[in-house]
Amino acid sequence: MLVLVIGDLHIPFRAHDLPAKFKKLLVPGKIQQIICTGNVCNTDYLHYLRTIAGDVHLVKGDYDDNPHFPSSLILNHPPLRIGVLHGHQVVPAGDTQSLAAVARAMDVDILLTGHTHRFEAFELEGRFFVNPGSATGAWHPTWPLRDPASLAALSERTAAKTKEDATIADKKADEPKPKKGAKTSDNKKNDDSAKDKPSASELKDANKDAESNKDGDEEEEEAKEAAAPVPSFALLDIQGAVVVTYVYQLIDGDVKVEKIEYRKNLDSNSLALQRGASGNAVAVGASATNYGQYGGR
Structure with a gap:
């Protein structure tokens, strides 16, 4: 039946x-x-x-x-x-x-x-x-109702953030590696740990950026799901x-x-x-x- x-x-x-x-x-x-x-x-x-x-x-x-x-x-x-x-x-x-x-x-x-x-x-x-x-x-x-303009703006923000992350990753990949026997940043850190150690405010800002990225990803997924x-x-x-x-x-x-x-x-x-x-x-x-x-x- x-x-x-x-x-x-x-x-x-x-x-x-x-x-x-x-x-x-x-x-x-x-x-x-x-x-x-x-x-x-x-x-x-x-x-x-x-x-x-x-x-x-x-x-x-x-x-x-x-x-x-x-x-x-x-x-x-x-x-x-x-x-x-x-x-x-x-x-x-x-x-x-x-x-x-x-x-x-x-x-x-x-x-x-x-x-x-x-x-x-x-x-x-x-x-x-x-x-x-x-x-x-x-x-x-x-x-939740999302108008096309807000969905487009959210998509643009996400694309811009992805491009920015890719640019940062490329710059790090292009950085010259230290020669053998040269004084590395790790050695410098041991010499001057107080100078290289990130401050509490810098750590707070980094955590805030990470949370913002996470919230943005979740918001995009919710927006896609909630479109209709x-x-x-x-x-x-x-x-x-x-x-x-x-x-x-x-x-x-x-x-x-x-x-x-x-x-x-x-x-x-x-x-x-x-x-x-x-x-x-x-x-x-x-x-x-x-x-x-x-x-x-």
Whole structure:
């Protein structure tokens, strides 16, 4: 069974539409079920999802105003139980241990969440966790907004600093080496250690420069990462206890695909107990507020 996991569209408030290259891939007749992790924000787009597959399940995001959307869901695909939660109830957002606690509380094998607008897939405590990211690449408060001018200025400063460091290194490499038997700087240091020893203020300035360089490198990395979320969604190919996840990401105008496999460890008890009918959804929105003790609000 092929299941589309998609969420955090934020249409039309933070994005106008799905990327055209995603729309070409999401055609009717190929996908059997859709699970939306919330923040559709637009009824028309909910109808659009139903044109891709008639079996659509979704949870309420923190920006969805439809009171009829459940806070969480459990979908049964024997022998797998799949939990769905938008993720704004989890604090800190996207925290692995908090997500693991939610999965234990829901008693699910797979937990699908959104909210962070970052794709993630990992296995923990024998359970599988997937966050499909934002299908539109919509911005999120955890992604600081950087205008192009500030990013360009930061890049120029970094390039200038790199050039300066290279120039200093070249000058040191070109310095003549002392001849054999000549009095070296080490000998001079022994003769006049007080003169050559750096002062406390010089050491302080050197440390300050090192910290500044470190902060600049970290700032550049954060700026690159925070420039914009990467549009993404996931397809789950569910075959019994095995789930193959295909992650689609729009990077530099091209769709990149990654493959991740999860296999549930079936013991004798889980083989004997087939929990629920295939595709049967149970809304557990009323109990979702109980996740406060597991890191929620």
